[in-house]
Amino acid sequence: MTDTIIIGGGSGMGLALARTLLAEGMDVTIVGRSADRLATARAELERPGHGKVGTVEADMGREEDVAELFARVERVEHVVVTAADATGVYGRTADVDTATARTVVDTKLLGAWLVGKHAAGRVTGSITYTSGINAYRPNGSNTIMAAANGALASLAYGLAIELAPVRVNVISPGWVDTPIWDQLGMDKQAAFAELAERLPARRVGTPEDIAQAFFSVMRNGFITGTVLHVDGGHRIT
Helix, strand or coil, X not given: CEEEEEECCCCHHHHHHHHHHHHCCCCEEEXXXXXXXXXXXXXXXXXXXXXXXXXXXXXXXXXXXXXXXXXCCCCEEEEEEXXXXXXXXXXXXXXXXXXXXXXXXXXXXXXXXXXXXXXXXXXXXXXXXXXXXXXXXXCCCCHHHHHHHHHHHHHHXXXXXXXXXXXXXXXXXXXXXCHHHHHCCCCHXXXXXXXXXXXXXXXXXXXXXXXXXXXXXXXXXXXXXXXXXXXXXXXXX
16 A cells, blocks of 8 residues: 655645655655656655655646556555646736636646545555635636636545545645745745735745645644645734
8 A cells, every 4th residue: 555645746735745654654646747857856755764765757737647657556645736737817807818727627626536536445545735815815816727726625525425435625825835846937036025014823834834734634643624824924914
């Protein structure tokens, strides 16, 4: 049995989770679209005394890739999805290209549904998706991403009933310092400093913060059909 598959585990929050699980002695398979990024992640993660790490190149927006991914394993205890692509999605709805919007929905929502579809019968413990603060605090420049993230909660509720006793949950991070910010063309450090002054936590998140939240949900056998907000208090500011 494979311990955990992390789709989007080549960077950011997924990579931090892989690091956490491997240190606990768990075996991890990280999945992503970039062979180079997967190779770099694997070289970073492999170390004596930790769990084993494998890699699979796949695009979760393509059903054939998702089906092949789960056909490779007889059983997997946990599946975590952190994959995201924010390229071109920020701006007024009138200015966002429709093809870009479809790509967001294909990856973030339909891809998550495909994971539920093809992991069924093979996953034994839990599936955990990644949403985001914009689902709950849209700002007028991220509407399609907010919609895709918000829909993950309903998807998790449905799958939690359909796949029971497999548990299905969502982690919803706030602003986290990950490489996805490099796609947005903004002054990241200035934005982080401004937000940190307003957040009750007085800082933005780290990938390790989110990794610990994933790990907690994976280990707790009584959490299912739940959205866990890990946002430093962003929703209440």
